[in-house]
Amino acid sequence: MISTVDQKKEFEMLKKAYEKAGGDVSKFLDKRVASLIISGDKVIGLNGLQGVEIIPEKIENGVKAKILVSKNTLIQTPIHICTGYVEKKGLQRVIFEIEIGENSQVRFVAHCTFPWVEEFTHDALALVHVGKNSKMYYSDEHYHSNTGSITLNTTTRAIVEENGLFVNNFTLTKTRIGRLRLDASVQLGQNAVADLSAKVKASRSDQVLIREKLDLVGSHSSGMAKTTVVALDESKVRVVNEAYGIGSYSKGHIRCEEITKGEGVDVSTIPVLKVMNELAELTHEASIGRVNANQLQTLMAKGLSEEEATELIIKGLVG
Numbered sequence: 573m574i575s576t577v578d579q580k581k582e583f584e585m586l587k588k589a590y591e592k593a594g595g596d597v598s599k600f601l602d603k604r605v606a607s608l609i610i611s612g613d614k615v616i617g618l619n620g621l622q623g624v625e626i627i628p629e630k631i632e633n634g635v636k637a638k639i640l641v642s643k644n645t646l647i648q649t650p651i652h653i654c655t656g657y658v659e660k661k662g663l664q665r666v667i668f669e670i671e672i673g674e675n676s677q678v679r680f681v682a683h684c685t686f687p688w689v690e691e692f693t694h695d696a697l698a699l700v701h702v703g704k705n706s707k708m709y710y711s712d713e714h715y716h717s718n719t720g721s722i723t724l725n726t727t728t729r730a731i732v733e734e735n736g737l738f739v740n741n742f743t744l745t746k747t748r749i750g751r752l753r754l755d756a757s758v759q760l761g762q763n764a765v766a767d768l769s770a771k772v773k774a775s776r777s778d779q780v781l782i783r784e785k786l787d788l789v790g791s792h793s794s795g796m797a798k799t800t801v802v803a804l805d806e807s808k809v810r811v812v813n814e815a816y817g818i819g820s821y822s823k824g825h826i827r828c829e830e831i832t833k834g835e836g837v838d839v840s841t842i843p844v845l846k847v848m849n850e851l852a853e854l855t856h857e858a859s860i861g862r863v864n865a866n867q868l869q870t871l872m873a874k875g876l877s878e879e880e881a882t883e884l885i886i887k888g889l890v891g
Contacts, residue, residue: 650680672703757783797813812841825857
């Protein structure tokens with residue numbers, strides 16, 4: 573699986589970063605688990621499984637991988653993906669083309685680890701197709717350096733067919749963000765369901781732009797887009813959540829919760845709802861505010877300092 577000396581060295585570096593981020597590296601070495609390990613523009617680990625085919629190819633500054641799940645396939649263990657970069661400066665491009673066959677179910681666990689970079693751009697594109705009666709869950713957690721000099725562009729385009737389910741979770745809360753542009757959209761067929769969520773913690777001079785979009789095309793389709801943001805210090809955050817009710821009896825809900833702390837914080841949220849069918853139903857809720865004063869006072873009354881109490885509240889929100 574990991575053949576050359578250089579690959580082993582890079583794997584050991586990524587292993588340390590992955591474990592520090594809370595990942596279980598043993599899964600990548602288990603032949604019973606489908607996995608893909610990318611370091612820079614190289615695939616340094618690859619393991620397929622019955623019903624799962626992973627076809628990688630090298631592209632300029634990165635890797636493109638087709639991940640094909642056969643129809644009528646139930647994968648009991650998550651497919652593990654690790655994307656990392658061991659140099660201090662550079663560009664990494666990753667493209668995933670994910671095809672889930674009909675009547676199948678699969679879960680992905682992805683970690684992106686860039687703990688040593690100083691000047692670095694990561695461009696990620698996921699093209700997803702979920703077949704009829706299939707379910708796909710994708711959890712994407714990032715672990716960066718604390719330089720704040722990373723530019724992260726991540727784009728997801730998903731199509732979910734009749735009676736399908738697509739759940740996509742993005743998390744970046746343990747380290748500095750740098751500059752983040754997250755753009756996720758999903759098109760839903762008849763009776764299809766989507767759940768998009770993003771949790772981020774921005775600090776110092778971090779800049780964040782998040783856009784999540786639901787196209788409720790099929791009749792009785794439904795979806796939710798949820799964004800949770802903690803903005804500290806002088807960080808800047810823009811959130812745009814959109815829902816378009818196109819199909820009859822389609823339902824969509826968007827929710828954005830933003831907690832701010834710091835005089836230089838600049839935060840805004842824009843909900844966009846557009847009903848294009850009189851039988852569609854769209855709702856939204858949004859809130860921007862400081863750390864809850866009652867919670868703060870309760871924790872401080874138990875002996876915590878204001879800083880400790882604030883940190884505990886934030887950890888409960890995005891931890």
